[in-house]
Amino acid sequence: MKMTIKDIAREANxxxxxxxxxxxxxxxxxxxxxxxKVKAIADRNNYVPNVxxxxxxxxxxxxxxxxxxxxxxxxxxxxxxxxxxxxxSQGYNIFLMNTNDILARDLESIELLNNRNVDGIIxxxxxxxxxxxxxxxxxxxxxxxxxxxxxxxxxxxxxDCAKVLNDDVFGGYLATKHLIDRGHMNIACxxxxxxxxxxxxxLQGYRQAIEEAGIAWxxxxxxxxxxxxxxxxKHASTLLKKDITAIFACNDLMAYGVYRACLEIxxxxxxxxxxxxxxxxxFSSILEVPLTSVKQxxxxxxxxxxxxxxxxxxxxPIDMHLMIKPSLTERSSVADAKRSx
Amino acid sequence: MKMTIKDIAREANxxxxxxxxxxxxxxxxxxxxxxxKVKAIADRNNYVPNVxxxxxxxxxxxxxxxxxxxxxxxxxxxxxxxxxxxxxSQGYNIFLMNTNDILARDLESIELLNNRNVDGIIxxxxxxxxxxxxxxxxxxxxxxxxxxxxxxxxxxxxxDCAKVLNDDVFGGYLATKHLIDRGHMNIACxxxxxxxxxxxxxLQGYRQAIEEAGIAWxxxxxxxxxxxxxxxxKHASTLLKKDITAIFACNDLMAYGVYRACLEIxxxxxxxxxxxxxxxxxFSSILEVPLTSVKQxxxxxxxxxxxxxxxxxxxxPIDMHLMIKPSLTERSSVADAKRSx
Numbered sequence: 001m002k003m004t005i006k007d008i009a010r011e012a013n014x015x016x017x018x019x020x021x022x023x024x025x026x027x028x029x030x031x032x033x034x035x036x037k038v039k040a041i042a043d044r045n046n047y048v049p050n051v052x053x054x055x056x057x058x059x060x061x062x063x064x065x066x067x068x069x070x071x072x073x074x075x076x077x078x079x080x081x082x083x084x085x086x087x088x089s090q091g092y093n094i095f096l097m098n099t100n101d102i103l104a105r106d107l108e109s110i111e112l113l114n115n116r117n118v119d120g121i122i123x124x125x126x127x128x129x130x131x132x133x134x135x136x137x138x139x140x141x142x143x144x145x146x147x148x149x150x151x152x153x154x155x156x157x158x159x160d161c162a163k164v165l166n167d168d169v170f171g172g173y174l175a176t177k178h179l180i181d182r183g184h185m186n187i188a189c190x191x192x193x194x195x196x197x198x199x200x201x202x203l204q205g206y207r208q209a210i211e212e213a214g215i216a217w218x219x220x221x222x223x224x225x226x227x228x229x230x231x232x233x234k235h236a237s238t239l240l241k242k243d244i245t246a247i248f249a250c251n252d253l254m255a256y257g258v259y260r261a262c263l264e265i266x267x268x269x270x271x272x273x274x275x276x277x278x279x280x281x282x283f284s285s286i287l288e289v290p291l292t293s294v295k296q297x298x299x300x301x302x303x304x305x306x307x308x309x310x311x312x313x314x315x316x317p318i319d320m321h322l323m324i325k326p327s328l329t330e331r332s333s334v335a336d337a338k339r340s341x
Numbered sequence: 342m343k344m345t346i347k348d349i350a351r352e353a354n355x356x357x358x359x360x361x362x363x364x365x366x367x368x369x370x371x372x373x374x375x376x377x378k379v380k381a382i383a384d385r386n387n388y389v390p391n392v393x394x395x396x397x398x399x400x401x402x403x404x405x406x407x408x409x410x411x412x413x414x415x416x417x418x419x420x421x422x423x424x425x426x427x428x429x430s431q432g433y434n435i436f437l438m439n440t441n442d443i444l445a446r447d448l449e450s451i452e453l454l455n456n457r458n459v460d461g462i463i464x465x466x467x468x469x470x471x472x473x474x475x476x477x478x479x480x481x482x483x484x485x486x487x488x489x490x491x492x493x494x495x496x497x498x499x500x501d502c503a504k505v506l507n508d509d510v511f512g513g514y515l516a517t518k519h520l521i522d523r524g525h526m527n528i529a530c531x532x533x534x535x536x537x538x539x540x541x542x543x544l545q546g547y548r549q550a551i552e553e554a555g556i557a558w559x560x561x562x563x564x565x566x567x568x569x570x571x572x573x574x575k576h577a578s579t580l581l582k583k584d585i586t587a588i589f590a591c592n593d594l595m596a597y598g599v600y601r602a603c604l605e606i607x608x609x610x611x612x613x614x615x616x617x618x619x620x621x622x623x624f625s626s627i628l629e630v631p632l633t634s635v636k637q638x639x640x641x642x643x644x645x646x647x648x649x650x651x652x653x654x655x656x657x658p659i660d661m662h663l664m665i666k667p668s669l670t671e672r673s674s675v676a677d678a679k680r681s682x
Contacts, residue, residue, distance in 0.1 A: 071418045081413050084439055093453055096437040112434055116457045229627055256627050283624050286570055286597050
């Protein structure tokens, strides 16, 4: 039985990544003690280095690793499909990995893809990875691969890496401004979970539009949801008892919950209440009252990701931090506000 | 510049797979002439064999390749997530590849995953791959990897490989029988595209239930859709002019089109027309009139896939052809048929 890198890691009581770095001569960040220990174990056991990790390290494989947090979330599955299509047209194949929003899966996926010699890694981080110290862990893991990478959609506050992000602040502003332009003054907002950066940013955009219009800020009209149908339904049931004429639901799923709440108290959209969503899911166009919604520009996002990655491959100067502006898809869920009597 | 397997393939004018087989001693199906040619080129150029393909060939990597036809189709994204979860619990990671229903992408994905030494391949074939001679191509490509594989959801008529399939005939029967049990006699069917096996099988189940109940077969009540919203809408507009009391839409998306057609002529579901869908998408539960729909058992499907794969790894006897039975999720879109007057 041949010794593997995992066996060495176990014996040396260090991570597989550490062993890999030592044996591949990428050990700048690793202690001299660990390097000595790992090398001794490898020598003693006649470890045959893995060509996959050593000999091929400079050879291009024309493959890209793509790590996403939730394959069942329609935004991410659409994004994955577009990224893949864009890379295919450049002759690259995509290995996709799904993390279920778990940091450990982010880290494992990075290692597995790196071991498979992908030319680059695109990552939309797990929720866990965007919090506190985890941001450093994920950043270090990405840097240590010495493989070009691009951070997509979910951000970490590091300047020295390539990012292509959605401009969620602008999206929240766009939704709210649209309601204000139709004469609405009392606009409620059902937010996403505040631990997720997109949720905080959409709310920021809402606030910006409210303040710009000189409308008094009313904390009571903002309720924190969790991006799921049920929270839209529950919060709408509360909000519809207040003096409001419009709701901005920070994603479409929650907007569907608002429709349900309206139905139960015989409110009509848009006659009795105007509604704007966010994401522009396919289902929003086939609803009985099609939903006006903010659309993330997945095509442009994908194209910029490819350009950013290829730029890194070719050593060209690239724009490190790109923000992609969403647009508003207007349908039938918004009406002019009734004049107060 | 080191010579790669691709360079050899080009010089010998054979496929990369062929070169790989020759150099890895898996050349049973390859002509002596080709073997000689490939080996000569490799020797002449001092080709250093790729440990990835040679030395590691017997080593387990604890990774599985999963190939699906459309990541944006919610059935497949749910299936991918469940398969991944089931394999993770056994210590396996999943590399996912999406083919956009293109045969060439099936073949390329098989080769790429095989080159990355996955322990097994799970494949839900592209539409193209399930037609005519393509079935042989895909079967040969899978066999030549000498890696255990499991065919999932979409079938090819070969007996000597492991398959885990949905029982779509039973699903179609279940939907139609439910309508018959509620007193419906004039039941229309909007099918999927007849080139796809699931569509033909769901129709077969419909026919089986109709004939079992002794209802006269009426060809005019069966219209071929394409699994998209628009075809459900268009065909429903035609069917609702006929003497029917119920529609079986062979997927939920087309059922949503039926709702839209009903709305336009002021028909109510289920008072004026009963409706059953297929797939049980999440959206079916949040509709104004929640949809009764056939639910594929993705959890059982995933578990059987894992069991079939692990059985192959361990050389255990496995059930080669498993059919997973769907169930019916009853909601509010079916009412008792009105008695004729």
